[in-house]
Amino acid sequence: MEKNEFKSKNKSLIVLFSYHHNNTEKIAKVIAKVLNAEIKTPQQINPEELQDYDLVGFGSGIYSAKHHEFILELADELPEVNNKNAFLFSTAGITGKSKSAKDHSKLREKLESKGYTVIDEFQCKGFNTNSFLRLFGGMNKGRPNAEDLKHAEEFAQKLKNANNL
Numbered sequence: 001m002e003k004n005e006f007k008s009k010n011k012s013l014i015v016l017f018s019y020h021h022n023n024t025e026k027i028a029k030v031i032a033k034v035l036n037a038e039i040k041t042p043q044q045i046n047p048e049e050l051q052d053y054d055l056v057g058f059g060s061g062i063y064s065a066k067h068h069e070f071i072l073e074l075a076d077e078l079p080e081v082n083n084k085n086a087f088l089f090s091t092a093g094i095t096g097k098s099k100s101a102k103d104h105s106k107l108r109e110k111l112e113s114k115g116y117t118v119i120d121e122f123q124c125k126g127f128n129t130n131s132f133l134r135l136f137g138g139m140n141k142g143r144p145n146a147e148d149l150k151h152a153e154e155f156a157q158k159l160k161n162a163n164n165l
Helices: 023-035 047-052 069-077 097-113 131-136 146-162
Strands: 012-017 038-040 055-063 084-092 116-125
Touching (some): 023 055, 023 084, 023 116, 023 146, 097 116, 116 146
Parallel strands (some): 084 116
């Protein structure tokens, strides 16, 4: 059988960069399972190929109040599209509604300037040992936890239902 025969009418992709403790990868895997989405790193992507997907998620840990540079650089390279749906997700040391909006603002602005519609966003705590925190054993040990993963699954189900995937 051809590989393409298994592809659904509505295709989803998750663009992920996760490396310190793979916090964000845990979230991405839960979302990908619900959406039946592929997961690729920014380095594995040709910016033109994102046009082949109906829904694209962009996620990483938060570094200095923004997504990882690899994600932001990819967003800069994307061709303009017309109303393509996207979602954002991240893990961070400190979270909250206004914090999440601020952390995601740079990526959201880049995507919207290219014609993407950011339909939803998700953030949860992640284990953080950056900078001086490593001296104290880090913060948010054990995060994302089972409850965070459940929230990620609910988020993905909402995306799936809203996009008829």
